[in-house]
Amino acid sequence: MQTNATRDSLFIENTARQPTEVGDPATDSRLFRRCLGLYGTGIAIITTETQDQRAAVTVNSFASVSLDPPLVLWSISRASRSYPLFKNGSHFAVNILASTQMDVSRHFSSKVDDKFADSAWWRGEFGSPLLDGCLAHFECETYSQVEGGDHTILIGLVRRASRFEGEPLLFAQGQYSVAYSHPEVPPSPEVGGVMPRTSSAGAIIPQIFEAHHLLSSTFDEHRHAEGLDISVARVIACIYDMPGLKADQVARATYLGQRDTEDALATLVERGMLVSSADGQLILTEAGRLRREAIRKRWEDFQKDQLASISEGDRRATLRTLSKLIEQNRMPER
Amino acid sequence: MQTNATRDSLFIENTARQPTEVGDPATDSRLFRRCLGLYGTGIAIITTETQDQRAAVTVNSFASVSLDPPLVLWSISRASRSYPLFKNGSHFAVNILASTQMDVSRHFSSKVDDKFADSAWWRGEFGSPLLDGCLAHFECETYSQVEGGDHTILIGLVRRASRFEGEPLLFAQGQYSVAYSHPEVPPSPEVGGVMPRTSSAGAIIPQIFEAHHLLSSTFDEHRHAEGLDISVARVIACIYDMPGLKADQVARATYLGQRDTEDALATLVERGMLVSSADGQLILTEAGRLRREAIRKRWEDFQKDQLASISEGDRRATLRTLSKLIEQNRMPER
Incomplete structure (x- = not known):
């Protein structure tokens, strides 16, 4: 381990802070998944329809790629039953789930045979199913497919984007979550921030917000202990x-x-x-x-x-x- | 618009719910960005070092790809000053930010010349800078690069993964956020859930958690209005x-x-x-x-x-x- 303290004043020894765990993900895929789980994500259901066959998969590998042209991507396991339909399909739709759709996420992750039968949806302009109640829909043309280990990365050219009112459903540290403004974000609660340190005094509702955040952080330390x-x-x-x-x-x-x-x-x-x-x-x-x-x-x-x-x-x-x-x-x- | 009501009982007319906005992202990139912002993400800082030149970019396009081999990806604008270093580098590291690192995210998104000078970091096993205080580090070998419109998708083979205690920093609906368990997740608050509907009665602290969530949801509707x-x-x-x-x-x-x-x-x-x-x-x-x-x-x-x-x-x-x-x-x- 070389040090470089003169030029980089804050360059530190790598013993500074011990990881909870560390290893080679090629030989420990559970470790790898636990580490990946620390990156919070939204939840998307990707749908397609070809000659009256429909498929839907729930993913948290959705990501934006490019603005011009407008591209997005996601990855599908080549072992997935739905893989052939996406591989051969010319279009797919990305359905971004809202915080009210935890049951939709669970339904589409389950092994139910026809997931669409009990779901409210309509067919988008480019033929892919759009699920009701979502925060956003991206209707895509399949732009390219890239092999990525045991998965295939599907890149979509977004032909139509729509958004709806609501809050996002999140998946963070292995559990469904909702987002709250970061407690250090200063503006007042009516515009989505938590109160600054001192100004919530005397007002019950802002103090409930602040007390929740502080109590929750304090107890997290007990669980870690x-x-x-x-x-x-x-x-x-x-x-x-x-x-x-x-x-x-x-x-x-x-x-x-x-x-x-x-x-x-x-x-x-x-x-x-x-x-x-x-x-x-x-x-x-x-x-x-x-x-x-x-x-x-x-x-x-x-x-x-x-x-x-x-x-x-x-x-x-x-x-x-x-x-x-x-x-x-x-x-x-x- | 064809309907299909007999076979798909919940297939609905696409007039069921009006989007807030809808359009072609090829001609309206602000609309596209607003829609993309509805997918919540973590925040990652990607770093590399080649012949004593270091680069770091803050992204929310990180995603997992494959378990075997262990692959991850992220995208960089080809207009980015740091692009040549990543394009030509053999390795990079993904630093997943913790909720305590909002200032780190802001620092590395700013236009400061040497972002590392004021940061605590060390050099990982494969030579890429690892930032102190993160939730997880993925030390990667550049596995492949894929052109994606105005960005390049960098796929990394993860050679070493490590994780630390903490909560993730999130970016949702255009703001820094922290995650709370979804309110419909039933277990008790000591294991990270919010209380179920009726069982928080009589206990002040669980009721503070529940009251915060409900008040926050109710006021969101006013802001939308x-x-x-x-x-x-x-x-x-x-x-x-x-x-x-x-x-x-x-x-x-x-x-x-x-x-x-x-x-x-x-x-x-x-x-x-x-x-x-x-x-x-x-x-x-x-x-x-x-x-x-x-x-x-x-x-x-x-x-x-x-x-x-x-x-x-x-x-x-x-x-x-x-x-x-x-x-x-x-x-x-x-």
Whole structure:
């Protein structure tokens, strides 16, 4: 390791900060997937139709390429059942999912035979299915196809772009997410920012926004201290509550993808926290149960600590206020 | 438009839901960019070093491609000053930014000459600079380069992947963001989910999480009703507070990118809400000032409406609770 401290004053030794894990992705694809999962993405469903055959795949490999000409890309596994239709198709559509479409994402990632049968959609100008409720549609002509390892990269020339009102559905750290303005972004909440450090004083609603962000960040540190990723923490909590589930049931119950669930299960088995019966039923070991209880205890202690300085009367009044605000803004049950 | 109602029960007329805007991106690249902005992404800084020349570009076009072999991709404008170094380089590194690195993203997107001089970094195993504080590093060998319109797609074979603790920095709808678990994801908050509909009753901290989410969604509808995107809303608020700023100052003050700021400014000029002086100073027109005041009034009315049913005593108690929680969790001033 060469150093270069005189010219680059902040050039640092590579021992400065230890990674949680590091390795060669050619020999450890689970490590590679965990690292890739740290890059947050939206979720897109790509659709095509050729001679009355329709296909749809859910991806988070969508990316913009070029403005002039307008190009976008995404990648499909050559092992995918839908691959031949996209490979031979002249067009496809990119459907960008909104935060209200978590169920659509799950439906189109499932193994249902005709995914379109239970979905609201229409045929776009260039023949590809456009799903209802999306944030944006890109109707594309297949521009080129590039081999990329076990996937093919499909590049589309966007012939028509449309957008709708809504917020994006995100996938970050293995879970469905929604975006909030970065807490250091200064403007006022009515234009999408969180309040600056001091100006939320005296206003209940901005203070709720700020308190949520700060409490959430503080508790994240506790979860990290237990050495658990968010997906592992969620899987362990799920099996603790419902011992005997199988892997696909855990994936559904935790809202994690099949792949992230399998990775989390493998991690728990490796650490001696989980065993699987001959028919695939999952049970936590004593070590697994203790870890789950340790996180729950941290969460309970955290709440107690946080509220210790607040009087019983103020607590009751705060709960009344919050309950009313929640009730006033809840969507009608679906 | 053909219909197909008998076979596809949910196949719908394409008049079902009107887009906010729609068009041909070949003739309207601002429309295209606004649509692309609806796909949330992480932020990556790509670095390379060849014969003591270093380059770094900030992108949100990073995507995974293949597991076996492990491939990733990103795109660079062929007009970029850094393009020759990446084109001719044998290696590059992908640095995935953490939520604590908004300033790093801004620094590396700026026009500073030597971006590395004020940054903490070290040289990775394959020679490319790795930035300190990131969530993940992918050290890549250049695997192939594909022409894609005005950009080149660089595909990297990942030789070494590492990850660190932290949360991802996101870019969604033109602004820096952080991710929160999707509100429909059921598990308890200690494992990264928001509470389900009914079980947060009686617990102050989970109720703060739930109230924030619901209030935020409700107010989003008000902003949409004013016909303003989040980036336009932020720009108009900024110029209202600080008339006479120039475009680059607005970009810095709003934490929007240069390009999103320019698009928002152009939209405001088109709508007659903004004028620019000969030397580039920006001033809202009467229509612009009125629109800004309308949003602020909606926000104030929204807060009043929300709190109308809550007694004065409960309000004061709630504020005491929230202020204490905020104070207890604030980071020390930097």
